[in-house]
Amino acid sequence: MQKFVPTLLVAGMSLALTACMQSEKQDPRVSINKNPFPSSYKALPSSATLLKNATVLTGTGERLENSDVLLVDGKIAEIGQNLSKSNATEVDATGKWITPGIIDVHSHLGVYPSPSVESHSDGNEMTGPNTSEVWAEHGIWPQDPGFEAARAGGITTLQILPGSANLFGGRGVTLRNVPSHTMQGMKFPEAPYGLKMACGENPKRVYGSRKVAPSTRMGNMAGYRMAFAEAAEYKRAWDKYNADYDAGKNPTAPTRDIELDTLMGVLDGDIMIHNHCYKAEEMAMMIDLGKEFNYHSGTFHHAIEGYKIADLLAENGNCAAMWPDWWGFKMEAYDMVQENVAIVDGKPNSCAIVHSDSSSTIQRLNQEAGKIMFRANENGFSLKEEDAITWITYNAAKSLGVEKTTGSLEVGKNADVVLWNQSPFSVYAQAEQVFVDGAKVYDRFDDKYQAKSDFLLGQE
Amino acid sequence: MKLFKSSLLTLALAATSTWVNAQSLAITNATVHTAGEQGVLQNATVIVEGGKITAINPESVSADTVIDAEGKNLTPGIINAMNNLGLVEVGAVSRSRDAGAKSADITFDPSLAFNPKSTVIAYTRKGGITSSMVSPRGGDNMFKGQIFHADLSGGFDSVRVANNAVYLELGAESKGSRATNLQKLMNKLSDFQDKMAKAKKDDKKESELKRDEKVLEALLSGEKLMVVYADRASELLNIIKLKEQFGLNIAISSAADAVVVAEQLAKAEVPVIINALDNLPSSFDALNTSLDNAAKLTEAGVKVVMTSGGDTHNMYQLRFNAGNAIANGLSREQALEAITSNVAEVFGLNTGEIAVGKTADLVLWSADPFELSTKVDKIWIDGKEVSTQSRSDKLRDRYMATSDMPRAYTK
Numbered sequence: 001m002q003k004f005v006p007t008l009l010v011a012g013m014s015l016a017l018t019a020c021m022q023s024e025k026q027d028p029r030v031s032i033n034k035n036p037f038p039s040s041y042k043a044l045p046s047s048a049t050l051l052k053n054a055t056v057l058t059g060t061g062e063r064l065e066n067s068d069v070l071l072v073d074g075k076i077a078e079i080g081q082n083l084s085k086s087n088a089t090e091v092d093a094t095g096k097w098i099t100p101g102i103i104d105v106h107s108h109l110g111v112y113p114s115p116s117v118e119s120h121s122d123g124n125e126m127t128g129p130n131t132s133e134v135w136a137e138h139g140i141w142p143q144d145p146g147f148e149a150a151r152a153g154g155i156t157t158l159q160i161l162p163g164s165a166n167l168f169g170g171r172g173v174t175l176r177n178v179p180s181h182t183m184q185g186m187k188f189p190e191a192p193y194g195l196k197m198a199c200g201e202n203p204k205r206v207y208g209s210r211k212v213a214p215s216t217r218m219g220n221m222a223g224y225r226m227a228f229a230e231a232a233e234y235k236r237a238w239d240k241y242n243a244d245y246d247a248g249k250n251p252t253a254p255t256r257d258i259e260l261d262t263l264m265g266v267l268d269g270d271i272m273i274h275n276h277c278y279k280a281e282e283m284a285m286m287i288d289l290g291k292e293f294n295y296h297s298g299t300f301h302h303a304i305e306g307y308k309i310a311d312l313l314a315e316n317g318n319c320a321a322m323w324p325d326w327w328g329f330k331m332e333a334y335d336m337v338q339e340n341v342a343i344v345d346g347k348p349n350s351c352a353i354v355h356s357d358s359s360s361t362i363q364r365l366n367q368e369a370g371k372i373m374f375r376a377n378e379n380g381f382s383l384k385e386e387d388a389i390t391w392i393t394y395n396a397a398k399s400l401g402v403e404k405t406t407g408s409l410e411v412g413k414n415a416d417v418v419l420w421n422q423s424p425f426s427v428y429a430q431a432e433q434v435f436v437d438g439a440k441v442y443d444r445f446d447d448k449y450q451a452k453s454d455f456l457l458g459q460e
Numbered sequence: 461m462k463l464f465k466s467s468l469l470t471l472a473l474a475a476t477s478t479w480v481n482a483q484s485l486a487i488t489n490a491t492v493h494t495a496g497e498q499g500v501l502q503n504a505t506v507i508v509e510g511g512k513i514t515a516i517n518p519e520s521v522s523a524d525t526v527i528d529a530e531g532k533n534l535t536p537g538i539i540n541a542m543n544n545l546g547l548v549e550v551g552a553v554s555r556s557r558d559a560g561a562k563s564a565d566i567t568f569d570p571s572l573a574f575n576p577k578s579t580v581i582a583y584t585r586k587g588g589i590t591s592s593m594v595s596p597r598g599g600d601n602m603f604k605g606q607i608f609h610a611d612l613s614g615g616f617d618s619v620r621v622a623n624n625a626v627y628l629e630l631g632a633e634s635k636g637s638r639a640t641n642l643q644k645l646m647n648k649l650s651d652f653q654d655k656m657a658k659a660k661k662d663d664k665k666e667s668e669l670k671r672d673e674k675v676l677e678a679l680l681s682g683e684k685l686m687v688v689y690a691d692r693a694s695e696l697l698n699i700i701k702l703k704e705q706f707g708l709n710i711a712i713s714s715a716a717d718a719v720v721v722a723e724q725l726a727k728a729e730v731p732v733i734i735n736a737l738d739n740l741p742s743s744f745d746a747l748n749t750s751l752d753n754a755a756k757l758t759e760a761g762v763k764v765v766m767t768s769g770g771d772t773h774n775m776y777q778l779r780f781n782a783g784n785a786i787a788n789g790l791s792r793e794q795a796l797e798a799i800t801s802n803v804a805e806v807f808g809l810n811t812g813e814i815a816v817g818k819t820a821d822l823v824l825w826s827a828d829p830f831e832l833s834t835k836v837d838k839i840w841i842d843g844k845e846v847s848t849q850s851r852s853d854k855l856r857d858r859y860m861a862t863s864d865m866p867r868a869y870t871k
Contacts, residue, residue: 010659014761090692114740114741114742115741115742115743115744115746116742116743117743117744123635130634145740146740147743149740201552205552207698217684307855307856308858308859308867325774325777326773326774327773327774327777327852328548328549328550328551328772328773329550329551329552329773330550330552331550331552331553334550335855337855337856337859338852338856339856339860343856343859343860355586358739359740360737360738360739363739365786367780367784367832369830370833371780371832372592374832374835378835378851378862379856379860381541425832425833426831426832426833427780427782427783427784427786427787427831427832428786428787428831429787430787456741456747459741459747459749460720
């Protein structure tokens with residue numbers, strides 16, 4: 001795995017530096033383009049919209065009765081009672097509920113699309129335990145009909161992650177859930193990249209069965225540490241190059257390494273960790289691993305045993321993304337409790353999230369959150385709708401680093417909004433209208449706002 | 461309110477006697493969803509004796525135990541189908557899996573491996589599920605083996621009917637053609653018919669039949685159900701032809717594109733066993749899936765059985781699938797039937813309905829059975845009340861308890 005050989009390079013650089021101590025002409029600075037596949041997303045056409053007289057869950061823990069939400073120029077313009085706005089499209093939302101657009105931090109739409117065919121199985125580069133060099137966005141098929149189905153369930157933002165076969169699965173990408181025939185057309189403009197890491201059974205099974213490392217959890221930890229040690233050297237080499245260049249010298253740039261670029265991005269704080277990690281003892285070690293290499297250990301995904309270390313997660317500022325009830329498919333998923341999310345959520349400064357990892361339940365994250373709220377309330381909690389909604393809106397936005405622009409209904413934020421026919425925590429709840437950046441992208445009762453994938457055209 | 465002449469007696473018995481099988485139970489003042497001809501009965505009383513429902517709304521109530529339902533909903537216990545309950549504890553732990561074998565054939569009987577002590581069973585009772593049609597899975601043969609009926613009592617006598625139905629899979633193949641298995645199946649059935657006709661002519665005895673031939677005989681006589689996995693509409697029509705040609709009793713499992721041939725399925729009286737939440741084009745055989753398919757099929761006259769789609773560990777959620785089907789056009793009664801009486805009818809079970817003579821598999825719900833906020837208040841299997849507490853409740857309680865000692869001391 002050691003592709004980067006720091007000692008030789010550093011030696012070479014110091015030679016070069018000694019040779020050119022005298023201020024000579026500087027070569028052009030070598031820099032890394034951090035955004036080579038930039039977003040081309042543009043909000044769909046919209047006009048001012050005034051949603052009247054609804055129960056509003058803000059995503060910040062508040063519930064407003066008989067309230068209006070005004071969307072103007074793609075932003076939340078006003079929230080309150082008896083609002084009016086000339087030329088706005090008014091929607092009578094009496095008896096209905098309004099929430100922020102739903103966010104799923106863990107999806108494989110596009111990289112494991114429907115139909116499930118070999119030709120589109122692009123989510124897991126299972127050719128080595130460290131594939132930090134691969135990017136999920138390069139495997140996305142934007143025509144996955146799952147995006148449409150998720151939109152009908154109120155999903156406005158979602159992170160597409162590589163799979164969990166590898167210790168480092170590659171970069172994840174955050175998308176706006178709008179129809180587009182290019183990935184860039186969906187890409188969330190300001191969102192930072194994520195790096196998918198995986199603990200536990202998957203990497204050791206995939207590589208152990210091939211008789212290569214890792215074949216144990218010891219091997220997993222060793223693999224992360226070796227990679228970050230190498231990344232730290234790489235970062236030092238680049239930092240030194242930049243410092244020397246800034247000092248007027250003419251240093252030789254380190255050899256570019258796409259894999260280490262990603263890990264350096266983590267060390268620089270540009271890329272957020274999204275760590276598939278089920279078990280309490282493993283999450284505790286991953287938190288320490290981040291401290292060892294001076295990066296933040298980020299969000300734990302599928303944190304089945306989050307409830308065992310709820311304090312630790314909150315103290316260290318880790319989000320935990322969880323299912324309500326998936327269990328039993330592996331030993332590491334054996335200790336599920338249905339109140340997991342509520343227990344993690346119960347600590348001060350916590351960040352509990354409900355995620356899907358499924359093309360089916362992504363369509364009903366509201367119901368997934370509802371199940372948790374009701375089960376927890378049967379067992380000592382007193383959670384309300386305004387609390388539960390944060391698990392699939394604000395907290396999810398925070399995990400993705402986009403909480404300044406989306407995830408809650410606050411004046412000035414992006415108008416990502418769902419209008420529900422009733423409380424979203426009912427089994428009968430349905431999203432009636434969905435807005436992304438103030439533009440209607442879905443209407444349950446208007447075919448004009450029901451997009452259809454290329455794939456489904458002309459099929460019988 | 462009914463009058464209970466037995467209330468004093470009940471108190472006395474509760475204080476002095478331990479449970480005996482013949483003990484009688486009266487559930488009074490319930491909103492009874494019979495899932496049968498009687499529809500919904502308000503303020504109704506259900507009497508249970510010897511594990512069976514013996515009376516509904518009797519003139520007078522006399523029972524050892526009387527439960528006042530306070531108007532809450534009483535339904536038949538839910539029956540899930542086509543899962544691996546009791547055959548798998550942890551999916552990725554090979555030695556905890558018994559649902560299939562490479563060499564499995566038409567005679568494979570996985571009920572012999574059923575583990576009533578699996579932690580999945582108590583957990584599944586949280587969903588009001590009282591019994592399950594457990595199916596085999598995997599193997600090289602298109603015949604996966606025999607489906608059996610087991611209750612969720614957790615007792616060593618949980619298997620109610622072994623070898624209830626034959627399960628086989630048709631459809632898309634990674635290697636080769638889907639035509640091969642269908643052709644093999646047709647040949648197998650007609651070859652056996654020919655053999656039987658010849659044997660009859662030669663006056664040979666039935667005892668000469670091999671074990672697998674006995675299964676074929678039961679299929680061809682229509683006495684044994686054959687559940688066939690298939691999705692593509694043209695394939696469903698092939699299966700209807702099979703039914704008609706050989707006089708088979710057939711149900712189709714998965715049946716993703718059933719809506720395309722709903723009229724034909726209804727006319728041929730072929731029930732479908734579907735996951736109502738399947739709404740993505742998961743393959744080229746499943747291009748017409750939709751959340752309203754359960755409603756559309758029922759409307760067309762097809763008998764619909766809903767399952768949780770093979771998810772054994774979370775099959776407890778079946779009632780929520782039914783709730784989503786209601787949100788997408790199915791009536792509440794139809795949704796309940798699709799997870800109770802329709803299952804019983806298709807598999808020939810004496811449960812799944814609140815009617816005199818049926819096995820007393822019953823659930824009393826805190827409110828609307830399909831709603832996320834509702835929980836099981838009481839659940840009876842074979843007339844006996846069982847708990848919904850599971851291993852996950854123990855774990856939750858341990859980690860929510862206050863203690864300055866390590867959690868391992870909290871039991």
